[in-house]
Amino acid sequence: MRASPSPAGRPAPAPAGSGSRRLWSSALGLLAAAGLAVGINLLADRLLARARLDLTEQRLYTLSEGTRQVLAGLKDPVTLRLFYSRRLGAAIPLYGAYADRVREMLQEYVALSDGKLRLELYDPEPFSELEDRAMALGLQGVPVDQSGEQVYFGLSGSNLVDDERAIPFLQPDRERFLEYDLTRLVYDLSNPARPVVGVMTPLPLNGDPRAMMLRDPQLGRPQVVMTQLRQFFAVKDVPLDAQVIEPDIQVLVVAHPQHLSDATQYAIDQFVMRGGKLLLLVDPHSESQASRPGPTGQPPADTASSLDRLLNAWGVEAPSDKVVLDLRGAWRVRAGPGDRVQAVDYLAWYNLQGDSLNRDDVALAQLDQVTVASAGELRKRQGASVEFTPLLTSSAESELVEAEKVRQQPNPVRLLADFRSGGARHVIAARLRGELASAFPDGPPAPPQGQERPKDLPAFLPRTAGPANIVVVNDTDILEDRFWVRVQDFFGQPVATPFSGNGPLVGNLVDTLAGSDALISLRSRGESLRPFTLVEDIRRTADAEYRQTEQQLTKKLEETERRLRELRQGTPTGAGGERGQSVITPEQRAEIDQAREEIIATRRQLRAVQLELRRDIEGLETWLRVVNIALVPALLTLFAIGLAVVRARRRAAARG
Secondary structure, three states: OOOOOOHHHOOOOOOOOHHHHHHHHHHHHHHHHHHHHHHHHHHHHHHOOOOOOOOOOOOOOOOOHHHHHHHHOOOOOEEEEEEEOHHHHHHOHHHHHHHHHHHHHHHHHHHHOOOOEEEEEEOOOOOOHHHHHHHHOOOOEEEOOOOOOEEEEEEEEEOOOOOEEEEOOOOHHHHHHHHHHHHHHHHHHHOOOOOEEEEEOOOOOOOOOOOOOOOOHHHHOOOHHHHHHHHHOEEEEOOOOOOOOOOOOOEEEEEOOOOOOHHHHHHHHHHHHOOOEEEEEOEOOOHHHHOOOOOOOOOOOOOOEOOHHHHHHOOEEOOOOEEEEEOOOEEEEEOOOOOOOOEEEEEEEEEEEHHHEOOOOOOOOOOOEEEEEOOOOEEEOOOOOOEEEEEEEOOOOEEEEEOHHHHOOOOHHHHHHHOOOOOOOOEEEEEEEEOOEOOOOOOOOOOOOOOOOOOOOOOOOOEOOOOEEEEEEOOOHHHOHHHOEEEEEEOOEEEEEEOOOHHHHHHHHHHHHHOOHHHHOOOOOOOOOOOOHHHHHHHHHHHHHHHHHHHHHHHHHHHHHHHHHHHHOOEEOOHHHOOOOEEOOHHHHHHHHHHHHHHHHHHHHHHHHHHHHHHHHHHHHHHHHHHHHHHHHHHHHHHHHHHHHHHHHHHHHHHO
């Protein structure tokens, strides 16, 4: 039997109790959804505890593959202790935000270490045992107010044998290298032995043994660079005729290789093929060698060095017949006795500053200046696959000239007069990274005449097993004291006062090479503290305009006040024109009143200029408030209205 329709074609009324059943169904659905959400969260917390999603523009919170390799290679537990005074973040919010960044990155390290890394967080209070412990671990305390109480923000680490390393104070301005610093700390704790560095050079870096014969005791003093290297590394001397580089040497420093035999070049080549790190310094003209007498008593005529066979095979050219002149940063030297000028810019000796230093490389990140002398250029060979990263680069005001112009009695005045800037920049130092082929494809060469091939000669390797890591510098004079440091005698002890960053640069380069390949692969990162560049540009522009107007108004105000003081002194009325009682005439009174009005008006203009300084910034802030408060909700409202209209139209279309 078919049910009869309701009057007027309307649907029949719902059965009794259907409303309550819908209510209960909705409530049960909400409870089920809530239970499902809680269950998913619990399951995700257990199964996806290490899952991360980094949506920052520069992937700030995504650790590099090099860091993952170091953490995966941990064999023994390492404990990190972060000492951070919350009082520092309360006083300087910048440090509070940076502390969160450091803490989050360390927690990411712990999550990836498979339980080998442990993190402890401490908030040392003034005059507490924790503060004593922080000081004992080598952390640096700094005052934040007049009370003198110290705050701390440093990291200390230790391993199973109680070896300790520390970052005394974590500075926000080094945030780009935060991952490198943290990973280096962990790596050093897992590899506590001092790296072994071999040095092969004909230069008297350890002091000239002929110092007493030449009656100059200072020549017998080691170069400061070598003294600094020995403080941090185990340094070994490698003979110039070596046919094998000892296997315990991790970094080989070759400085000014002149006329090396094929057997020695083969030893260097195979050292790199086996995974050794190389710091190579060649030179078109060694000022150090040219300033010292040779065996005949005169400076040697041959002052150039090269290692073209190896470098060309590895994809790099380092010409030894050209030097780079640079007008920017050129040293002032005494002119010749026949010249009218007393001092002149010597374009072959110059300081590299600013954009000439690759601050994205950790070795140069905090250096202000590096000095080179008669340096040559480096070029990547056409078609070479090696990764070529410039470290030191000349300015655009530079020129390549024949090396002969600086070798034999150079004329600074003539070099300056003939200088023509080519507008191009020239690379002086660079990092090389990549898989390389041996420069000796046919295997080991014959030993030098009169020598035998070593019995323990390692097996020939035609290629590197992984990416090689090499730093090449076409200037050896960065090692010479006189180009970067002043050494003075203080009661029998030499005291070194650096004026350039050559020594730290060499130490940093060796330090980065002494680490693992994972550390060398780390690059600078972005910064989490993103400044408002538009606001800063507006502020600088307004400040420049304000300072110029302020100086003009201040000068006008001072002149008006001086004129007012003169007018207030009046006209002298003593006999003979001497100054007696001053009388102010009506004209002077009118000028005084006018001067006062000018002073008031000028001060009013100064206040108006000060207000204009903030006008554009405050206008931008107002627009940002409008966008944040009104525009976003308005857009959401429009979106909701549009969605409602679309749904209404769909319903109408369905009914039709």
